[in-house]
Amino acid sequence: MSILQIQNASKIYGSGHTEVNALKPTHFSAEKGELIAVIGPSGSGKSTFLTIAGGLQRPTEGSVLINGQDVTKLSEKKRSRIRLSEVGFILQASNLIPYLTVENQFRLLDKVKKGTMNPNEKEKLLKQLGIDDLVKKYPADLSGGEKQRVAIAKALYTKPSLLLADEPTASLDSDRAFEVMSILSLEVKEKNKAAIMVTHDHRLTKYCDKVFTIVDGQLSQIAHGDRADAQLNASD
Amino acid sequence: MFLAWNELKSAKLRFLLIIGVLTLMSYLVFLLSGLANGLAELNREAVDQWGADAIVLSDESNINLPQSSMTIQSAQNISAKDKAQIAQILLVARKSGTKIKESVAVTGIQKDQFLMPKISEGRAFTTDNEVVADDSLKADGLKIGDHLNISSSDQKLIIVGFTKNAKFNAAPVLYTTQSTVQKIKYGKANASGKGLINGVVLRDPHFAHLKVDPKLKLTPIETFIENMPGYTPQKISLDFMIYFLFVIVSVTIGIFLYVLTIQKVSIFGVMKAQGISSGFLIRSVIAQTFLLALFGVFIGLVLTTITGVCLPAAVPIQLNIPALFVYGIIFILVATLGSLFSVQTIVKIDPVKAIGG
Ligand SMILES: Nc1ncnc2c1ncn2[C@@H]1O[C@H](COP(=O)(O)OP(=O)(O)OP(=O)(O)O)[C@@H](O)[C@H]1O
Numbered sequence: 001m002s003i004l005q006i007q008n009a010s011k012i013y014g015s016g017h018t019e020v021n022a023l024k025p026t027h028f029s030a031e032k033g034e035l036i037a038v039i040g041p042s043g044s045g046k047s048t049f050l051t052i053a054g055g056l057q058r059p060t061e062g063s064v065l066i067n068g069q070d071v072t073k074l075s076e077k078k079r080s081r082i083r084l085s086e087v088g089f090i091l092q093a094s095n096l097i098p099y100l101t102v103e104n105q106f107r108l109l110d111k112v113k114k115g116t117m118n119p120n121e122k123e124k125l126l127k128q129l130g131i132d133d134l135v136k137k138y139p140a141d142l143s144g145g146e147k148q149r150v151a152i153a154k155a156l157y158t159k160p161s162l163l164l165a166d167e168p169t170a171s172l173d174s175d176r177a178f179e180v181m182s183i184l185s186l187e188v189k190e191k192n193k194a195a196i197m198v199t200h201d202h203r204l205t206k207y208c209d210k211v212f213t214i215v216d217g218q219l220s221q222i223a224h225g226d227r228a229d230a231q232l233n234a235s236d
Numbered sequence: 237m238f239l240a241w242n243e244l245k246s247a248k249l250r251f252l253l254i255i256g257v258l259t260l261m262s263y264l265v266f267l268l269s270g271l272a273n274g275l276a277e278l279n280r281e282a283v284d285q286w287g288a289d290a291i292v293l294s295d296e297s298n299i300n301l302p303q304s305s306m307t308i309q310s311a312q313n314i315s316a317k318d319k320a321q322i323a324q325i326l327l328v329a330r331k332s333g334t335k336i337k338e339s340v341a342v343t344g345i346q347k348d349q350f351l352m353p354k355i356s357e358g359r360a361f362t363t364d365n366e367v368v369a370d371d372s373l374k375a376d377g378l379k380i381g382d383h384l385n386i387s388s389s390d391q392k393l394i395i396v397g398f399t400k401n402a403k404f405n406a407a408p409v410l411y412t413t414q415s416t417v418q419k420i421k422y423g424k425a426n427a428s429g430k431g432l433i434n435g436v437v438l439r440d441p442h443f444a445h446l447k448v449d450p451k452l453k454l455t456p457i458e459t460f461i462e463n464m465p466g467y468t469p470q471k472i473s474l475d476f477m478i479y480f481l482f483v484i485v486s487v488t489i490g491i492f493l494y495v496l497t498i499q500k501v502s503i504f505g506v507m508k509a510q511g512i513s514s515g516f517l518i519r520s521v522i523a524q525t526f527l528l529a530l531f532g533v534f535i536g537l538v539l540t541t542i543t544g545v546c547l548p549a550a551v552p553i554q555l556n557i558p559a560l561f562v563y564g565i566i567f568i569l570v571a572t573l574g575s576l577f578s579v580q581t582i583v584k585i586d587p588v589k590a591i592g593g
């Protein structure tokens with residue numbers, strides 16, 4: 001069974017003169033172990049796609065199945081619960097709570113969810129991401145890359161089956177960006193998750209299994225992994 | 237509690253300032269209510285000391301003790317469980333040989349009846365013209381052994397003792413024998429005055445069943461106090477002042493805490509995107525408000541108590557500690573309710589907006 005299945009979903013913001021067709025009717029699925037990139041110009045509908053995929057908002061039409069459960073039919077409360085248990089969001093630096101230390105960012109998740117990582121798993125994750133020395137620090141005292149790695153750890157900590165990342169490398173230099181990508185791809189392969197990543201950066205697609213473009217709300221797959229990379233470079 | 241407490245710890249200065257505002261607000265309400273109480277108390281504190289349930293006055297007096305007059309004979313006919321005769325005259329007393337003057341209520345009582353006050357200094361009166369005075373007179377420079385000249389009579393009084401909390405309708409009371417009051421009122425020679433007093437004070441919870449002479453009127457003690465000249469209008473003004481203050485302060489605090497929540501909307505949005513429920517966030521906001529209000533009110537109470545002790549005796553402040561606790565609890569409740577303004581905001585936060593872009 002696919003982790004994420006989007007069937008004929010579309011999104012229209014507003015109505016009449018202000019109507020925006022942010023997402024045209026779309027079929028999409030993400031399987032276990034897949035890291036998928038979505039590339040597109042600004043305003044093309046990338047964030048709209050990602051938030052619909054993660055059950056943050058409902059599509060105007062169509063359905064979204066996360067692990068077989070149609071989240072478009074659920075109340076906000078139930079969708080919130082699915083997000084907590086099945087979905088890990090990685091945003092830009094903003095998804096850290098400014099007044100909690102790194103340690104307490106994780107404790108907050110312990111408070112609201114059963115079945116987060118046990119101490120061993122957590123220690124391993126923090127080591128892997130190179131942030132095990134930062135647990136006593138507040139987000140304001142971390143560098144951009146450290147924040148991003150903490151955000152990734154936070155998204156993985158609840159053991160989601162679906163990872164959604166909106167420009168996770170936007171604030172990083174390219175070395176850091178590559179590092180973050182290899183960690184993500186390792187997590188996805190090792191733990192059999194599905195991950196979708198929105199990015200502007202074509203160079204990152206070499207870590208990905210599938211690459212999609214989105215233009216004016218129209219999603220289309222352009223290629224698989226390395227080939228996608230080659231193709232894009234050729235067309236540049 | 238987890239979020240609430242950690243946020244308090246990480247932004248200490250900000251939250252200390254907020255607690256400071258809450259402290260000052262509660263201090264303002266507590267102190268003003270103390271002053272209002274004190275002012276109202278000036279009228280009734282002597283009566284409160286009596287611990288009485290009712291009073292019998294002449295029907296024509298319009299429930300005004302100094303204006304009332306009745307015979308001792310009719311007083312004796314009242315069959316209450318415990319009763320005490322009272323004679324009273326309002327006049328101006330002047331310390332002999334000085335210009336120190338004060339309006340006083342010279343009050344004649346029977347030493348063996350319950351109106352006899354506790355002596356805080358000196359001794360009880362034993363013969364005519366000896367008085368036990370309200371100790372607020374000490375602030376005017378009066379002391380034991382002082383002689384007092386009085387207006388409208390050639391009688392002289394001598395202070396032999398002091399008692400606490402004895403103001404009647406804002407005038408310090410001088411307790412003395414009944415016959416002293418009669419001598420001042422009717423003159424030494426007038427024998428007919430001997431049988432007259434102003435009223436009878438009753439201690440009897442079942443006073444309503446008592447029968448009294450048709451020329452007399454039985455009045456519950458609260459009604460008697462409310463009919464003191466100026467008491468009720470003054471009390472209404474003060475009460476309304478406190479109510480309005482309370483309401484305005486509560487609304488201010490509500491708005492204040494609401495603004496505090498508004499500032500956190502984007503952080504809440506991020507947490508909601510992650511799947512943390514609105515309920516969890518609402519509980520944390522309420523818990524935080526509760527903690528802030530608790531600290532604020534507690535410090536406010538401490539400050540009020542200290543101020544109460546430090547203010548000069550001339551300031552009529554009456555801190556009713558149990559009442560202040562009740563105010564404090566209401567204050568904390570109101571502040572916590574105020575944070576409920578924010579609930580709607582939290583429920584409405586759209587996580588998409590928080591992570592969008
Ligand atoms: N809440 C909204 N109401 C109306 N229109 C919206 C809303 N959110 C997005 N849009 C419109 O939908 C289109 C797609 O927006 P979206 O945020 O998905 O773009 P994006 O690809 O993520 O852009 P960027 O790369 O700049 O983040 C845009 O034209 C945008 O103006």
Ligand SMILES: [Mg+2]
Binds near residue numbers: 046
């Ligand atoms: Mg976007």
